[in-house]
Amino acid sequence: MSHATEPLAPEDLQRFETSKPKLLGLAYRILGSYADAEDAVQDTFLKWSGAPRVDISNTEAWLMKTCTHRCLDMRRTGDRARVDYVGAWLPEPIEISTEVTPEDMAELSSSLTMAFLLVLERLSPKERAAFLLHEIFDQGYDEIATTLDLTETACRKLVSRARQHVSRSGTRHRTPHTRQIEISSAFRKAVTDGEIGALQSLLAEDVRLTADGGGKVPTIRETLRGRADVSHFVARALHRFWADQNWEARIFNARLGFQLFDSDGPTAIVSFALNAEGRLCDIFIVRNPDKLRDPGAVRLH
Numbered sequence: 001m002s003h004a005t006e007p008l009a010p011e012d013l014q015r016f017e018t019s020k021p022k023l024l025g026l027a028y029r030i031l032g033s034y035a036d037a038e039d040a041v042q043d044t045f046l047k048w049s050g051a052p053r054v055d056i057s058n059t060e061a062w063l064m065k066t067c068t069h070r071c072l073d074m075r076r077t078g079d080r081a082r083v084d085y086v087g088a089w090l091p092e093p094i095e096i097s098t099e100v101t102p103e104d105m106a107e108l109s110s111s112l113t114m115a116f117l118l119v120l121e122r123l124s125p126k127e128r129a130a131f132l133l134h135e136i137f138d139q140g141y142d143e144i145a146t147t148l149d150l151t152e153t154a155c156r157k158l159v160s161r162a163r164q165h166v167s168r169s170g171t172r173h174r175t176p177h178t179r180q181i182e183i184s185s186a187f188r189k190a191v192t193d194g195e196i197g198a199l200q201s202l203l204a205e206d207v208r209l210t211a212d213g214g215g216k217v218p219t220i221r222e223t224l225r226g227r228a229d230v231s232h233f234v235a236r237a238l239h240r241f242w243a244d245q246n247w248e249a250r251i252f253n254a255r256l257g258f259q260l261f262d263s264d265g266p267t268a269i270v271s272f273a274l275n276a277e278g279r280l281c282d283i284f285i286v287r288n289p290d291k292l293r294d295p296g297a298v299r300l301h
Contacts, residue, residue, distance in 0.1 A: 086215025
């Protein structure tokens with residue numbers, strides 16, 4: 001027997017808005033794209049608007065489950081499209097709202113960095129979802145089992161495998177803001193002046209430089225690896241193309257980085273990852289125009 005669709009009452013809209021930062025945070029981490037995360041949350045809202053209230057005993061649990069399933073569906077489609085992606089793929093950079101409390105920002109800083117999001121990309125979709133629901137959103141295995149339509153035992157195994165992989169990556173550590181300033185300042189000086197000395201002393205031996213142009217703008221297609229190759233590229237190629245760009249220091253994915261502009265608008269977003277010893281281990285350059293849109297500071301969990 002079908003239920004008639006109930007109108008969306010003000011209190012129902014408020015329940016959704018209360019959960020929205022969590023939904024966006026979950027969707028962004030699963031999909032790696034804020035634009036796609038917004039679509040997933042909008043689809044969740046549409047289902048919420050038409051769902052019979054008599055069938056929903058826990059609003060947030062229902063919304064999280066619905067959003068998770070939508071994200072997993074979108075991942076399947078996106079993974080097929082990713083096969084044809086030109087060059088390296090990087091997550092879409094985002095700036096976090098300053099409304100977030102210092103305590104929340106400290107937690108967000110270890111679970112929204114580019115490096116961490118790329119580690120999540122190496123997990124299976126269900127490993128990723130189970131890990132996020134348990135480690136970031138504090139759901140119990142019984143809730144995760146209901147969300148993923150699996151047994152609790154299976155969910156424990158998914159989380160355990162994902163946790164081991166994330167732990168081995170070494171990406172979830174705190175980086176002092178003063179060190180981020182030192183690294184970013186040295187990078188900017190190396191690009192604008194062509195002098196690599198100060199930056200080179202801060203690079204890890206196995207430093208990587210990855211650029212995402214999406215096949216829409218010129219950029220390197222393979223990740224550069226090692227101090228010598230990365231230093232040469234920064235001091236030569238980036239100096240040649242970026243020395244006259246306008247630079248704006250901003251916080252992207254809870255790490256200090258830069259947005260670059262020319263007379264036509266934004267041209268790149270640069271962010272960094274530091275290893276546990278405080279050395280620069282990754283330089284991420286996003287040039288794909290689709291990922292340079294500015295949604296403003298976003299509020300998510």
